[in-house]
Amino acid sequence: xxxxxxxxxxxxVAAADGPFSSGEPLPRRLPRxxxxxxxNLVLEHQRLRLIAAMAEALxxxxxxxxxxxxxxxxxxxxxxxxxxxxxxxxDCLLAAYVYTADRLCEQIEAAVEGREPEAxxxxxxxxxxxxxxxxxxELGQLLGAPPPLEASxxxxxxxxxxxxxxxxxRRARGxxxxxxxxxxxxxxxxxxxxxxxxxxxxAGDAARLPELGPELAAILDRARRPVA
Amino acid sequence: MRPEARAAAREALPVExxxxxxxxxxxxxxxxxALQVVGELGYRSASVxxxxxxxxxxxxxxxxxxxxxxxxxxxAYETWIERLGVELLQAAASTPGWQSAVQAGLxxxxxxxAERPRIARSLFVEAQVAGGTAMAKREEALERLAAAxxxxxxxxxxxxxxxxxxxxxxxxxxxACVCEILAxxxxxxxxxxxxxxxHLAVGSYLGPExxxxxxxxxxxxxxxxxxxxxxxxx
Numbered sequence: 001x002x003x004x005x006x007x008x009x010x011x012x013v014a015a016a017d018g019p020f021s022s023g024e025p026l027p028r029r030l031p032r033x034x035x036x037x038x039x040n041l042v043l044e045h046q047r048l049r050l051i052a053a054m055a056e057a058l059x060x061x062x063x064x065x066x067x068x069x070x071x072x073x074x075x076x077x078x079x080x081x082x083x084x085x086x087x088x089x090x091d092c093l094l095a096a097y098v099y100t101a102d103r104l105c106e107q108i109e110a111a112v113e114g115r116e117p118e119a120x121x122x123x124x125x126x127x128x129x130x131x132x133x134x135x136x137x138e139l140g141q142l143l144g145a146p147p148p149l150e151a152s153x154x155x156x157x158x159x160x161x162x163x164x165x166x167x168x169x170r171r172a173r174g175x176x177x178x179x180x181x182x183x184x185x186x187x188x189x190x191x192x193x194x195x196x197x198x199x200x201x202x203a204g205d206a207a208r209l210p211e212l213g214p215e216l217a218a219i220l221d222r223a224r225r226p227v228a
Numbered sequence: 229m230r231p232e233a234r235a236a237a238r239e240a241l242p243v244e245x246x247x248x249x250x251x252x253x254x255x256x257x258x259x260x261x262a263l264q265v266v267g268e269l270g271y272r273s274a275s276v277x278x279x280x281x282x283x284x285x286x287x288x289x290x291x292x293x294x295x296x297x298x299x300x301x302x303x304a305y306e307t308w309i310e311r312l313g314v315e316l317l318q319a320a321a322s323t324p325g326w327q328s329a330v331q332a333g334l335x336x337x338x339x340x341x342a343e344r345p346r347i348a349r350s351l352f353v354e355a356q357v358a359g360g361t362a363m364a365k366r367e368e369a370l371e372r373l374a375a376a377x378x379x380x381x382x383x384x385x386x387x388x389x390x391x392x393x394x395x396x397x398x399x400x401x402x403x404a405c406v407c408e409i410l411a412x413x414x415x416x417x418x419x420x421x422x423x424x425x426x427h428l429a430v431g432s433y434l435g436p437e438x439x440x441x442x443x444x445x446x447x448x449x450x451x452x453x454x455x456x457x458x459x460x461x462x
Contacts, residue, residue: 064358146357148270159408215391222432
């Protein structure tokens with residue numbers, strides 16, 4: 001993840017060059033006129049704002065009510081700017097889904113890599129995922145809710161995320177890429193995990209997600225096939 | 229399934245005391261139409277006109293029955309999710325043994341999905357898109373099914389008790405699997421996930437050995453009865 005991306009997710013962005021290079025946070029809406037920020041950075045900044053706004057707008061209005069206007073307003077861009085970046089609402093949703101899924105996987109991988117040698121990798125990964133979703137519950141809703149008919153491409157993106165997380169689960173258990181388990185079992189466990197966390201977020205319990213770590217680790221560990 | 233869970237399922241069965249009036253039949257048709265249309269077009273694209281094209285009623289009559297399409301969908305959802313929940317609990321209740329009862333419930337669910345994919349899509353996917361009052365009913369239905377699964381706890385020793393959230397976890401996993409298959413439009417292939425979901429359900433409560441047994445049993449069922457169950461061969 002780039003510095004720009006990290007800071008955008010924290011709600012503040014600092015430009016690499018130009019008037020904000022001293023470390024001043026970049027406002028959510030860039031200044032009009034001559035500001036000295038390179039055009040490619042402006043475009044990337046707009047795109048990332050739209051991606052972040054998509055998850056927020058979805059959490060606020062739900063799939064039934066969310067529109068490109070909601071997303072554009074939250075991102076601080078005009079309708080025409082929205083359509084410069086995305087063909088329609090569902091393209092933006094797909095970009096937001098992929099972006100968020102990648103961030104989640106990165107957080108888990110970093111936590112597993114950086115854990116203490118004696119620490120359990122499964123617990124480290126679960127704790128990282130729970131912290132990520134507790135801090136940004138709208139991202140948990142984005143990843144957990146089934147997409148509407150119009151957003152069929154998100155179904156494929158979801159399958160990729162499930163597959164990546166299942167692979168991480170197998171590695172955390174020391175089972176290698178596939179292990180001796182029939183394919184699909186770990187994917188179902190991950191499906192169930194995302195649904196479980198989504199239901200907690202929807203019930204307004206996002207802040208308490210980190211407390212679920214031991215419970216989730218116990219469930220994910222219970223049905224595993226012993227390594228031959 | 230335990231006797232008390234079986235009794236609860238029986239009590240929940242709707243009792244028809246009188247024949248439906250023509251008006252009730254029209255209303256029922258409009259509700260089914262709403263589910264069919266939402267399942268085909270998606271919640272955001274559905275309209276009263278499309279519902280009436282399906283059900284064959286009149287706009288005036290529709291608005292005598294419902295305040296809006298949203299109201300019609302919410303009422304249809306409540307009616308059908310209740311029926312489906314009762315049907316699944318009944319299928320489980322009439323099957324002896326917890327593991328076999330779970331499998332019977334899943335087979336009932338898969339039959340419904342394979343035979344009525346549009347309505348299933350409305351109930352499982354688009355209802356979550358719609359949000360609103362349907363969500364409270366959904367939570368209620370999921371909790372009831374999770375409680376039925378949890379009935380096996382009484383047969384498990386305290387030191388081997390499954391995690392507290394096992395029921396909600398398993399039901400959520402089953403629902404997510406159904407949503408994925410419906411979203412892909414490959415509902416006939418839902419049968420392929422029977423062994424995996426049996427592994428998930430049984431393993432979450434009884435551990436790996438029982439999960440393996442349930443997995444193999446479900447595979448054998450599919451090999452034996454695939455055509456009868458209505459799914460496509462893998």
